[in-house]
Amino acid sequence: MNYLAKLAVMAWFNMTIIRQFRDGTEMEKHPAEILSFLNQVMTVFDSIASSYIIIDASETVVAYNEVSSKLDGIAVGKVLNRKLLDVFPTLTRNSSSMLQVLRSRVPIWNRAQSYQAPSGKVMTMTSSTFPITDVGNTVLFVIEVVHDISNLRELTDHVIHLTESLKESQPPTKQCLQIVTENKQFQRLLKDVRTFAQTQLPVLIAGETGTGKELVARYLHLNGSHSNVAMVTINCGAIPPTLIESTLFGTVKGAFSGAENKKGLLELADGGTLFLDEINSMPIEVQSKLLRVVQDGAFRPLGGNNEKTVSIRYIAAMNEQPEVAIQKKELRSDLFYRLGVCMVVLPPLQQRLDDIPHLVEHFIRKHNPLLNTAITGYTPDFIRSLESRPWPGNVRMLENVVLRCMLMCSQLSEGVLSALHLGSIQEQPLSVDTVPAHQEWMPADSWEPDESLAEHLAGYEKMLLVNALTRCKSNHSEVARQLKIPRTTLQSKLRKYGIST
Structure with missing residues (x-):
């Protein structure tokens, strides 16, 4: 089954089945009929290579698929019609989410845990467990759907290890960072940024996508007292919610099966700067734990009993207004008040159109060596054309457009950018919601x-x-x-x- 087909199957399942199971499903049919129905439903998970297991009220395994068999390293025939704890001796009544749901009748969704299979293999997984009850609220069956994320966790741990190694073996050199602007509003903003850089106070940067939030973050770091050490960066939107806590706080050996002593990014950033990009994408429960570190400088690694203390300069960024994120419950208000001591709101490119000529010159100098081109400048109509267009992607979008124009200019054996090279950009204002992101720079005459x-x-x-x-x-x-x-x-x-x- 191809990827799109799998997505379609999952969409169907979410709409027709999980919506019913969210708070536990009540059934009026005989248990044997229900089990037959469930086995048909579970073929959905077979088709998308997901692991599942079903137990009845007596804790006996009544359904177990081949995907689960391969993950656990145990034949299906050795699992079916046996007690759950007899098949999986590493589980206990307290640690088994299926037995917890059987007792409580309360579903458990997206739980991350480590588990040692009967084969001895230690896996990290996420699981969703939910009950099927009769009209009297008696649990008839418990279903658990499991996704193995061991490789993802190993990859995350490897990235952290590499970050630590690079930090210890290669002291950072002083970089020359240039923020290009002649716009008076932006220059006043940079004056504030330079003032903030001289303090140890947290800074929160807000701005649309492509306005240069990471650039300002690096500028703050390089012009502060911690510039002699590396700035540790985490994109909170790029790390799965189930892994972000261990990525930040680290783990202690024995915290769960297979856990090792691993430093988190908080410890790696000790004595330097931690840049939290897309902070509003961090799960709310992790934000509450981060708040204590920001306030007190103390935290416990996952599974640890001893507190560690760190001295960190915090810089956070988000691509929407904090008030909106708080209202949408994507950002804790107390964390915002703690991180937003120094607030930087970056203007969109539409509010600094007078910077376009200077940015174009900068991009030409930057990309000429990379593209092996010899663009010497631009015509007035080129700049006028750029200034008359909307920029939903801001400076990043402008750089992509200039890059494409440089390629077109070079192919035509010309040395100056002109409006001719912008023929692919629509004259009418574009809506970022209705126009594909690539359309503003795709050559119109090259598409049939x-x-x-x-x-x-x-x-x-x-x-x-x-x-x-x-x-x-x-x-x-x-x-x-x-x-x-x-x-x-x-x-x-x-x-x-x-x-x-």
Whole structure:
């Protein structure tokens, strides 16, 4: 089953089944009929390779699929019709979520836990467990659906380990960070930022996507007293909710099966700066624990009894107004008041259009060496055209547009950016909600209605290869070096597109 089909199956299941099970489902049918129905439903999970297990009121396993069998390393026949604790001796009545739900009749959703399978393998997983009850609220069955996230946790731990190694082995060098602006409003804002940088107070940066929140965060760090150590960064929206707590706080060996002594990002950032990007994406319960660290500088690793203390400069960022995030219950108000001692609100590019010429010059200097181009400047109509257009993606979107124009300019063997290279940008204001994000920079004359995406990308790749061969005078080694691909890959692509040199 392909990915889209799996999504469709899951959407159907969420709408028709889980909605009924959310608070426990009451059934009037005979248990045997219910079990038959459940087995049909569980074929959904078989089709999307999810693990599930069902027990009845006597704690006997009545359904167990092949996916579970492979995860646990035990044959289906050795599990069915046996007591749950007999099959899985590492579980106890207190640690088993299925037995907890059997007793309490209360569902448990998205619980993260470590578990040692009968085979001895230690896994990290998330599980959702819910009861099926009769009209008298007696539990007839308990279902548990499990997702193995062991590889994801190992990857997260590896990233933390690498971060720690890099921090200890490579003391950071002083960087030169340039924020390009001639806009008076933005310059006044940067004056505040420089003042904030001289303090140890937390800073909260708010602004639309692409306005430069991470750039300002690095500027704060590099101009502060902690600039001699690394700034540790965590994108709270990129880490699964089940892992973010251990990623921040670390773990203690023995906290759960398979847990090791691992430093979290809080400990790695001790003596330096911790940048919490997309802070409003962090689960509310983790925000409450983070609040105590920000206030008192003390925390306990997961499973630990001893407190650790840290001295950290906190910088947080979010892409919406804090008041809105608080109202939507994405941000704790007390955490906002603690982190927002120094508040920086970045204006959208639409409010600093006079910076566009200076930003364009900066991007040309930045990308000329990377693209191996020799763009020398721009025409007045190029800037006027940029200033007349909406910028829902702000400075990041502007950089992408300039980058594309530089490529087009180079392919036409021209050295100055002009409005001609902006022909692909729509004249009418675009709605970010209704127009695909790529449309503002896609060459309008390079897309044919009857051309597939693969065909379009192949044509663009062929054009880049021809351009690189011309620029490098058919020197295959130089072309491969500039395109950062193996020479054998280059030759294979030349044969694929029938390009002779």
